[in-house]
Amino acid sequence: MHIEADPRDADERTELLRFVERFALVLAESGFPRMPARVFAYVLADDAERYTAAELAEGVGVSAAAISGAVRYLTRVGLLAKEREPGERSDVYRVFDEDVWGTIFRQRIPALEMYEKAAADGATILPRGSAGARRMRETEEFYRFLRVEQVKIMDRWVEHRRTLFDDEA
Incomplete structure (x- = not known):
C-alpha cells in the first residue's frame, strides 16, 4: 500500500502506521534497534513487494538518513534483501515474501x-x-x-x- 493522494485511503494509512508503531515497539522491547524495527514492521505490513529507500522514508515518515542506517542493519542481519533492477540506479529492498x-x-x-x-x-x-x-x-x-x-x-x-x-x- 504505497502512499497515495486519495483521501479515502487516509484512514487505512493511519491504521497501518499505528500498527507499524505498535509492532515496532514489540520488536524494540525485545532488543531490536528502534528505526530498523519500524522499517521492518512497515515492510511486513504494507502491500508493496519492493521499496526504494525514498519510498521507505516516505512510508514510515522519516528521513532518508534514518532509512539508510535501518536498511543497512536489516540487510546485514538477513531480514531484508537488497536488489537492483537492471538499468536502474537505486537499490530496492524487499522482505522474503515466500515464507x-x-x-x-x-x-x-x-x-x-x-x-x-x-x-x-x-x-x-x-x-x-x-x-x-x-x-x-x-x-x-x-x-x-x-x-x-x-x-x-x-x-x-x-x-x-x-x-x-x-x-x-
Whole structure:
C-alpha cells in the first residue's frame, strides 16, 4: 500500500502506521534497534513487494538518513534483501515474501554452526577439566542441539505452513 493522494485511503494509512508503531515497539522491547524495527514492521505490513529507500522514508515518515542506517542493519542481519533492477540506479529492498519467517530462521542455521565450532575450539585449547573448558563444551553442545533441532523445526514449519496457506496462494 504505497502512499497515495486519495483521501479515502487516509484512514487505512493511519491504521497501518499505528500498527507499524505498535509492532515496532514489540520488536524494540525485545532488543531490536528502534528505526530498523519500524522499517521492518512497515515492510511486513504494507502491500508493496519492493521499496526504494525514498519510498521507505516516505512510508514510515522519516528521513532518508534514518532509512539508510535501518536498511543497512536489516540487510546485514538477513531480514531484508537488497536488489537492483537492471538499468536502474537505486537499490530496492524487499522482505522474503515466500515464507518470510522460514527464510529468516533458515538463514540463522549457519550462525549456529559457527558458534558451535568456535566453542569447540575453546573446549579443545582450554585446560582439560577446567571450568572454562567445561562451559565451552556445554556451549558447543548447546549450539549443536539448537542447530539440529532448528533444521527439524523448519521442516515441520514447511508442512504446517502448507496446511495453513496453500489455499491462499
